[in-house]
Amino acid sequence: MKLLDRRALQDVTNAARHLLGCEIHRTLADGTVLRAKIVETEAYHQKDPASHTYNGKSARNQAMFGPAGHAYVYFTYGLHWCFNVTAEAKGNGAGVLIRAAEPLTGITSMQQNRSLRAPSAQSSKMLYSLCNGPAKLAQALQIDDSLYGHNLGKPPLQIFEADNRDFEIVQTTRVGINKAVNELARFYVKSSPFISKP
């Protein structure tokens, strides 16, 4: 399995498309490896009023001004973490929000991280709701500020190239924002039942 090619992150919109189908590998302290396939992303560039980088560099967003292929993790609504992959050249504040993923391995651990009861477990409903939103995904994969700025080419959080790109991509407006609402910067795998919203 090949690590994510950073050349694919030079343009944030291309990056958001390219990340679909890629795999996130998260290694926990006890050695458990959680794997999930990205099925939904959103692009945020520096000229975008909806982006955290719109007003320039700050302590909070500085990771997005660094090199591509690192983690930008932010805290929101007083209780949630969200995970982004930094994009574009150093000095350019851009990133891709990872909005949803399809759980592949370590599902029991993800359930525990999400505090979901695991009775007759493995119901498709439970599986679909494990990572079908940015804060859910971060919680399931134990991604928080301890991984701020982390190089995604190294454990304990890595991204690998898609082993298969034979799927249809839908491009639409983003979710949960009040600025630049008409920008078509959200991408998802059309056939996936693991996305946050149709």
Added chain:
DNA sequence: ATATCGATTGACT
């Protein structure tokens, strides 16, 4: 200094 709101989620009417 104080007020508002957020790249969200889950519980509830």
Added chain:
DNA sequence: GTCAATCGATATA
């Protein structure tokens, strides 16, 4: 459909 949770960033004074 509505709304609380809960805190840091941002807007307003």
